[in-house]
Amino acid sequence: MAQVVEQKLNALGIMLPTPAAPIANYVGFVRTGALLVVSGQICVGADGKLVAKGKLGDAVSVEDGQKAARACAINLLAQVKVALGDLNKVVRVVRLGGFINSAPTFLDGPKVMNGASDLMVEVFGDKGRHARSTVGVAALPVDAAVEVEGLFEVA
Numbered sequence: 001m002a003q004v005v006e007q008k009l010n011a012l013g014i015m016l017p018t019p020a021a022p023i024a025n026y027v028g029f030v031r032t033g034a035l036l037v038v039s040g041q042i043c044v045g046a047d048g049k050l051v052a053k054g055k056l057g058d059a060v061s062v063e064d065g066q067k068a069a070r071a072c073a074i075n076l077l078a079q080v081k082v083a084l085g086d087l088n089k090v091v092r093v094v095r096l097g098g099f100i101n102s103a104p105t106f107l108d109g110p111k112v113m114n115g116a117s118d119l120m121v122e123v124f125g126d127k128g129r130h131a132r133s134t135v136g137v138a139a140l141p142v143d144a145a146v147e148v149e150g151l152f153e154v155a
Helices: 004-011 062-084 109-128
Strands: 029-032 035-042 090-101 131-137 146-154
Touching: 004 109, 029 062, 035 062, 035 090, 062 090, 062 109, 062 146, 090 109, 109 131, 109 146
Parallel strands: 090 131
Antiparallel strands: 029 035, 035 146, 090 146
């Protein structure tokens, strides 16, 4: 039972990367009591490159945005793994916050964020169901298409 979450990730073909170091004056995560707050993670893939660059509703499709949100969620899990040492210590995914680099008329941010939300449910089952906010923004660091932050209840 000790490696259930890791086995699910392996079955999905997901290998967690080494988390990226913060690019400014903050830390990747903070634990307070039974809560783990993970800083926003941009959509860097396993190859170290952005999964999607630019604005949704302009240069980036909803489908590519969903892939980018999924990459953000993988990066969140990499931070959680470093913080806890064991992903099975996640009691519940409490909340995800998504920032979508959006053209002014783009209205499908929630569809994009499903890429992150769906992964949490695939990995954690019902414990992965969470509250969520999705916000369209004018720009993100390095012109990333998506950034996702997370709040986790942990043991």
